Amino acid sequence: AQFGNYWDMGWVLTGDDERDLLALTREAFGGGASSWLTVHATQRAWRxxxxxxxxxxxxxxxxRAAEVAAVPGDAQRQALLGLMLAHAGRSAEAVKAxxxxxxxxxxxxxxxxxxxSSYTVYTAARAALAAGDRALAFALLRDARQRHYLxxxxxxxxxxxxRSVLQDPGFEQALRGDAGLGTDPTRGGGA
Incomplete structure (x- = not known):
């Protein structure tokens, strides 16, 4: 549960470890259905x-939307909502989140x-990419790297x-933190 939920590290799990993660009940996530479902959605997308x-x-x-409504000033919850909206195929709403x-x-x-803060920006970058907005995803990835995300x-x-952008030159520029990608991370860019 810790690997899947914190720092989104479930992708390192394979075989029995991944099966064990997906077999956990929501109680393993503190009873939180949103965390449990988020881990399931993310793990399945990665696979x-x-x-x-x-x-x-x-x-x-x-x-996740109910959590954001309850704590509207929580950027991390907003980014996680964006990620779930993107995985649900609700791209425009994901970009807004x-x-x-x-x-x-x-x-x-x-x-x-x-x-x-840097984790939130990295999560927002992943959400933007899952929503199909590469330019925004790369701008946010660059921002996360500049914030020294771990x-x-x-x-x-x-x-x-x-995985889908490993060969994209914009991805490598973002990883290096190169300026000039042309997207303001608070506004949507083109896909």
Whole structure:
């Protein structure tokens, strides 16, 4: 549960470990259905099970939306909502959630270098990519790297969230933190 839920590390699990993760009940996630479903949706997306990811995300995003409504100033919850909306195939809504998350992150300059802030930006980048907005995803990935998120370039290349763009020059530019990608992370870019 810890590997799947914190820092989104479920992708390192294989075989029996992954089966054990997916067999856990929501009680293993503190009774939180949104976390449990988010882990299921994300794990399935990483493994190429788009139908399973969408089914879990369809159940997760309304729960995430309720959390955002209860705590509207929580950027991390907003980014996770964006990720679930993207996996549910609700791309436009996902991008709006990502933009809202970034507005919240950028409204707090004191938190700019915090681990939670950089994790939120990285999650928003993954959500933007899953929603089909490569330009926004790359801008946010660059931002996460500039905030010194703990995922170094080698980690990011292994993270299956980025599998579809490994050969894209924009991806490599974002990993290096190159400027000039032309997208403001608080506004949507083109896919």
């Amino acid at each position: 190429g099970d788009s139908a399973g990811a969408r089914a879990a995300a369809d159940s997760a995003w309304p729960l 990502v933009q809202a998350a970034m507005t919240l992150v950028n409204a707090n300059p004191q938190a700019r270098a915090s681990l939670i 995922a170094n370039p080698a980690w990011v290349r292994l993270d299956p969230s980025w």
